[in-house]
Amino acid sequence: MSVYETEVKSPKTVEDCLIMIANIDCDFRIIAGGTDAVVRMKEGKWRPKTWINIKGIQELRFIKKVDQQIHIGPLTTHSDIVHSAILKGKADVLIDAAREVGAAQIQNAGTIGGNIGTASPAGDTIPALYVLGTVIELSSVDHKRYIPIEEFFIGPGRTVKKDYEMITNIIIQPQEENEISIFQKLGPRKAQSISIVNVAISLSMEKGTNKCVAGKIAYGSVGPTIIRAKKCEAMLTVNPLTAPHIQNIAKVAWKEVMPISDIRASAEYRRDMACSLLERGLYRLMKRWDRK
CATH class of the missing domain: 3.30.43 (Uridine Diphospho-n-acetylenolpyruvylglucosamine Reductase; domain 2)
Incomplete structure (x- = not known):
């Protein structure tokens, strides 16, 4: 350098x-x-x-319950998220994602606000924040404004934040008792590399059955910004989440994503892995639901 x-x-x-x-x-x-x-x-x-x-602004490092929401400060580290008692059982998908952000040294230093502000399509925490219905608080000298996360990113490295604004709060909707969530990542873990493909999944389940009543699926590293798999989401509630239906849902993901080829993987490989990660994630969630 x-x-x-x-x-x-x-x-x-x-x-x-x-x-x-x-x-x-x-x-x-x-x-x-x-x-x-x-x-x-x-x-x-x-x-x-x-x-x-801004590392020394301690008022920006927090995880707290506020009414029916959970507020996370932008200087909250990935390690803070992994070890948060408040987030456990209420934002499992975010904990899973933070655990996958590089080695321990990166998790200790890196912040969730930095992950959002960098606006990388491969940012591990961002798909998790999508399925948690996140709202970003932007502050300036004169006012605050609140932006749903799906309106926050406008391209690789680009957001709607103005130069005179900064992220001051990240507001998530905690999981209900009948909700389960998971984050899946494809990337050489030994190298703590950035994702080739990642996906966050959140399901609201009907108690006592394997019927999904609502769900969200968000992919990273397969488009210029995070991609919500809307067709796959619509299929979640059509039939009970048995093995054949899970396989059918996963096949649809091939057309939902819009990857490019680069030095890490081809577009075709990313499409195939998007299907595989979704299928594996849904299987794992159903096993988790069965144990509840």
Whole structure:
């Protein structure tokens, strides 16, 4: 990585940070855990004149229940999520996803806000947030606005966040008693690599049966942003989730995703694996439901 001159500013509070980004007159980027930033700098892609380091703003690191929702601060680390008693049984899919984010060092440093802000189609926590009905709180000096996560991303590395805004809260809808969820990832785990394909699945089940009454399926790394598999979702409630029906649902996923070929995998391979991951995830969820 070639050396370049840059300035680092470190606001101590959210208010200080919002004032800073509203008035700064040069190219800047916000940095938290830095796990994505280091990679981008090595690639020569992120070279702002100023880094705004928000790691010390402790008011942005939290997981708490608020009324019927769960609020997660953007500086909450992946390790915080994995070990959260509040999220256990209420957001299993997010815990599964956070557990798959790189090695332990990355989980300890990387933040959920950084994963969202980077807006990578391969970000592991993002499909999980899709099926949890997440809303992103964006704050500026003058106001707050709340964006459903499916409206937040507009392309690889691109979101609706304005330069003078920052993510200040991530609001999720916790699972009900009859809901089960899972995150599945294809990627060489020993290398802690980014996903070739990943999928988050959430099902609302009819008690005492294997009948699904509602479900969400969100794929990552198979399109310019996260893809909701709407046709597969519609099939979830047509018949009980027996082996033949699960196999039929998984076959439809081949046409739902829109992958490209790159150095990690071909588009055709990604389509095949999207089907396999969905099938395996549904089988695992039904086994989990049977044990309830």
